[in-house]
Amino acid sequence: MPANDKKAKIGVLGASGYTGAELLRLLIPHPKVEIVLLTADRRAGKTVADVFPQFAPYDLPALRSIDGADWKAAGLDLAFCALPHGTTQKAIAALLGAAPATKAVDLSADFRLADLAAYERWYGHAHAAPELQKEAVYGLTEIYRHKVKAARLVANPGCYTTCAQLPLIPLLKAKAIDPDEIVVDAKSGMTGAGRAAKEEMLFSEVSEGFHAYGVGHHRHMAELDQEFSLAAGREVIVSFTPHLTPMNRGILSTIYVRGLKAQPQDLHAVLLKCYAKEPFVHVLPFGTVPQTRHVRGSNMTFIGVAADRIAGRAIICSALDNLTKGASGQAVQNMNVMLGYPETTGLEQVALFP
Amino acid sequence: MPANDKKAKIGVLGASGYTGAELLRLLIPHPKVEIVLLTADRRAGKTVADVFPQFAPYDLPALRSIDGADWKAAGLDLAFCALPHGTTQKAIAALLGAAPATKAVDLSADFRLADLAAYERWYGHAHAAPELQKEAVYGLTEIYRHKVKAARLVANPGCYTTCAQLPLIPLLKAKAIDPDEIVVDAKSGMTGAGRAAKEEMLFSEVSEGFHAYGVGHHRHMAELDQEFSLAAGREVIVSFTPHLTPMNRGILSTIYVRGLKAQPQDLHAVLLKCYAKEPFVHVLPFGTVPQTRHVRGSNMTFIGVAADRIAGRAIICSALDNLTKGASGQAVQNMNVMLGYPETTGLEQVALFP
């Protein structure tokens, strides 16, 4: 933690994408940090307002190329890495090589899989920074808070996985549900797909419609497998289907589970107890389910548990904002833990509804 | 069928709701029918254009009260009943009592359950027209075409149920899937909720968000139970969760099934063969899944089958427009069958995308 009287110096690598913008939204009014460096390779030389006009009223550094950065001179306390998947391993290796005292929170998938072979299998190429992978801590804050506190490099979890893991990990740990009978049907807003200009992401293509994608083979499964297996103490593979919803923000996971001796209300009790003191996880009364709009723009996850009409089965819904708790909000939460600030600092925003 | 040179005389009961409007959209350019009577109790005395301005350019009868109708004098060949659930049994009984030669297609749930006890259990009150129920034919056209042809009263299926039954009934009949292991996760557009002015249906409440409702106890389950059990030759109860999506039209059902000796590609083959000659069901190539926007405004159902990564399991997606094939389009399809017209007459509209 920087001395009380000075703010931490923060850099954001990849500030022209949506998770970059969300980091700025949260960091600008954060009382303990100062944004001193922003990169965006294709937009180097432009102002932030050129790529995100909402930041025009604020005094922020111009966008620069990542290659020209002098990490040592920058003297960052912490860098957020919001670069595309597959480009981060080298960038973080360069950064931490030149400035070993800087901490890093990586929002990509590059450091999330502890098993290098699994990484290669899912991503089709060898890991480019295997030594750093050993050091990386998986940053699902509520579960790994103590490891995050001591970490130099945190791999921030994915949005789909955060949404599924928060309700399921406590139930798997408690051996309350059958690990072989889990179906996760997940629905995401469009910002989860990023800001790359692709025909299938145009407004006219995706408004007024709904569809599944990556059916049977979505990459986020690797992350689910890893964490669910750790929680259950055995291999766990779930059915998982992601969908795109015509809205900007939000993920709702509808999760079908079967109790092992436990009734649906027992599952609710496990979650209620587990998250009783967590500031960013709220368990709804039994039988009620959350809506994504009620967590929009906040760092909250809402979880609901209801009984299925088939005895012994329960339906769990969890909702979060994919850009906040599903990405940049959790990244700032991890930063707070890593820098010794109160965990909720700068994350007090109440959800924006309507 | 009316004589070749004259058009069938058609009435629409409940013309001021969304399924009523959809019937008008399809019937106005239909070459074989003439709309001669429209009712809308709360709007009686108004023109159709008062409640749906898109019909202003067309010459249509004014809205009248259902109570004042003289069914005998009206001489309808066929009446569509687009009234709210629970109000139709009496209305149809009165209509068919006064004009026994008139045929009727009911779009509500009132005549869908053959088992009067099941009706009472799900709807909380006794059936008001048990004699007519015996006569009623469940109008999933592709499955019951021959019965529909001879019917005087057709119970048009629900939108969620049509979407789930079209892919699942052939698989259950073929005993290709395990009837005890079916999860139907369904997502609907907002028009499925009707036109009643409710706070939770306001634009500002439902745009930019997603949620489940009726978790564990939705009434459409009764209709699923009935038809799936008939198809399987034994009792079938599925897990079913409906969701609301911020779009007007469309239902996507994501269905998790397990093959009984059958592999996912076998399931695809069953559906491909079953629907090869159906004009309104299109089975996509194996491994691809449909989008609701590609059936919008058409009477089509698109079905896709993909393998889950868990061996022996498949994920099926089916998509239709809840107001067209899920309601008024199928109603017109049934009318065509009942009146002896080619089944596709007036239903040739290609989907409106974008």
Add this chain to the structure above:
Amino acid sequence: MPANDKKAKIGVLGASGYTGAELLRLLIPHPKVEIVLLTADRRAGKTVADVFPQFAPYDLPALRSIDGADWKAAGLDLAFCALPHGTTQKAIAALLGAAPATKAVDLSADFRLADLAAYERWYGHAHAAPELQKEAVYGLTEIYRHKVKAARLVANPGCYTTCAQLPLIPLLKAKAIDPDEIVVDAKSGMTGAGRAAKEEMLFSEVSEGFHAYGVGHHRHMAELDQEFSLAAGREVIVSFTPHLTPMNRGILSTIYVRGLKAQPQDLHAVLLKCYAKEPFVHVLPFGTVPQTRHVRGSNMTFIGVAADRIAGRAIICSALDNLTKGASGQAVQNMNVMLGYPETTGLEQVALFP
């Protein structure tokens, strides 16, 4: 007009964009035409269903490159040209050069300006087919029907311009309004921007927001200038601001005018009389204004006139679907006129609402 017993052979150049898709939607069920040739350069070799899955159930020719087309052998009765602005002059010249008996409807801006100097000034390059320009007929059907009937090459009007011209041309012709005091504030759905993958057209960029663009210098002004000046018999320049609305289809023009001796109700009377027998223009009762949703997917234009509270001023609203009457619907209307079919053939679709 082809002999009664055979259908006209139609080609669509540029079938992979939105106006191309809208042409196919209208032409597939059109009883008098047969689609025999489709081009889409970047997608040559693919099926139409590959680029627009909604057409999967229909039997259509594969997409081919425009360069490889043998126009003479194709023997088209009529070609629609739905290529990007600036590429059409050469394509049409090649087509009509090789197959002089083929007729053409061009949906781009390439042939809309009769004044070659004005074209060069607005578009920054010389016209590539000046001879053909002389022959081209501006295809605002309601105004130029008789010229369209005899034309070989029709320049289909723009969407913004059709929406503004239909209410204003009769008023200018009648000298009922002051030509120097016209403000056109136009709002368009997103499909007007086309299908090119641009960051600013992504769902997450344009949903949940509204903005003006091209303020003070939008290219459609040239077309407005030309037609308004012709109607008024003197030079007319209007204030025009286009905006983008988070919806797929529809344009609403809010038009501020001042009567020359005429009161707002007189303006309404002029329009009512002018369009009394037009199948695709509907003038609402005085004081009421239209909504874009009530013309969606139809070839209708709805026009409303209301009094401003400032004496002598009126506010006119006109609404159409930018892809239908604003582009492909009017193109089919022109085709019907050019081939001698009843003007409404294949355009009977009632608006899709909700």
Add this chain to the structure above:
Amino acid sequence: MPANDKKAKIGVLGASGYTGAELLRLLIPHPKVEIVLLTADRRAGKTVADVFPQFAPYDLPALRSIDGADWKAAGLDLAFCALPHGTTQKAIAALLGAAPATKAVDLSADFRLADLAAYERWYGHAHAAPELQKEAVYGLTEIYRHKVKAARLVANPGCYTTCAQLPLIPLLKAKAIDPDEIVVDAKSGMTGAGRAAKEEMLFSEVSEGFHAYGVGHHRHMAELDQEFSLAAGREVIVSFTPHLTPMNRGILSTIYVRGLKAQPQDLHAVLLKCYAKEPFVHVLPFGTVPQTRHVRGSNMTFIGVAADRIAGRAIICSALDNLTKGASGQAVQNMNVMLGYPETTGLEQVALFP
């Protein structure tokens, strides 16, 4: 201002509507206030979470009836009144009668018109608290800051009017534009219409479409007339048309003006200078115009000025969030001024985009 060590006690009357929810969103994390009383007549007895689930994680008073409130005992430092138009005059009179030391910010239109006769003319009934009207200060903070500082009762401006007044008042004061030639074409998101359950506000009615309403006679005109006339020192009446846009939040006003000797760039210069030090008004570079999405959820107003192609005319666009700067944000801004807090306290939220 309450003593430094204690927070101001705040009440919100009408907490179950959208402006009420927006007040809670801003007040919950506000460091200088404590919410001690909430009313919502139809929902009295319920929790806030029952009517707005996003507030479930926060500790807030239950909703109570306004009639049962003991204003003296409540000891409020300030009350926000977010009741429907027409109900507030009596409520504020009762509150200030019983607790004269309490200050009030009224978000309705009830105290905005200084001229009682104008009020009666526009609203169709006599003002119910004429004495209080004399005391009320019109709370467009940037213009009336000094009066707000000393006020006990502030009439918070309307959303449309704030959006039009911020750019136009400085120009009228500077006599830079012709007061007789102003056209304000305004487009609002749906939350401006409130939370009352009306058919025309249902999602399926208003999504995917755009329309004008109140053409020629919208009530907000009275407020525009009052303030524009004050600024110009003579009577000013503008053409004003409001529209509804399928989005939740945001107003964009497109304003057509004519310079009096002033060129468009001069108008820009006037605004740039006027708002140089304002924290919540940002003037964009000349020729660029704002988008509503870039101010969403923030208290910012963005203003752009561009030249029309007609000499001497300019087109001004201003954008704000109708619930924030257009209602509850400005109300909190006024509260800060009235209680002696820094004006930006609790309003530091950066816009939520995407």
